[in-house]
Amino acid sequence: MSIVDRQKTLVAGNWKMNNSLNEARSLVSGITSHLEKDPELYKNAEFLICPSPLHVSNITEILDGVPVHVGGQDCSFENNGAHTGDVSAEMLKDVGCRYVVLGHSERRQEHSESSVLVAQKSIAAHAQGLIAVICVGETLDERESGKAFDVVARQLQESIPSTANAENIVIAYEPVWAIGTGKVASPDDVEKMHAFIADALKEKLDNGLTIRILYGGSVKPDNANALSKIDHVGGFLIGGASLNADSYIGIARALA
Ligand code: PGA
16 A cells, blocks of 8 residues: 555654654654554644654664655765765665655755756656655745745746656745744745645646645644645645654644
């Protein structure tokens, strides 16, 4: 049975550069124990966690048989070879990943990643059968100067590769100013941007309308219900609140 079900809300935890191995193990045990007690949670939600690549093998061992996907937080555009410090999509696949997050704003900002590079990385991910979670989103300056839609349109245009289809990409809209700040985009802004992205995907790809579009940026159990009711919101990419089993699962419980 495929556990990728695009009808369900994808509840994706991005653990970023957090947790010792022991902390990562106890976080995943906390998540599985909630899911064991309440299997109804799988009815509406599909679960994905993206730990440090150092911890992925340990986590996939703990998750053996549990329908929670594991993903990478980045991958190289190359498959192997002389690329010091990089992790390939093939390596992620080999240790049990199903997804990989690409073009997160922290990578775009701290590592000067361009959308063109994100597209190359997505091609590498697709070659391994991984689902690429491609992140887009505007900065506060861009929003305040009325450029949010242009910026996102361009990121989508350049980051989505020719190998993309409705099965192998997920788009995450994450306004940069909402990440880790406690500021959530207003329901109206989320609705407008998600509708805009859905239109762009429909134009770009056959079946584009069925691509999942996640919202990310200060998602918490207490705002997840309202956000999940917005058209074209197919899930969440969650940073801070995914580092605690109660709040991560609390988001799944709050789904409409
Ligand atoms: P946040 O991060 O939930 O801590 O705002 C979201 C993200 O960066 O994916």
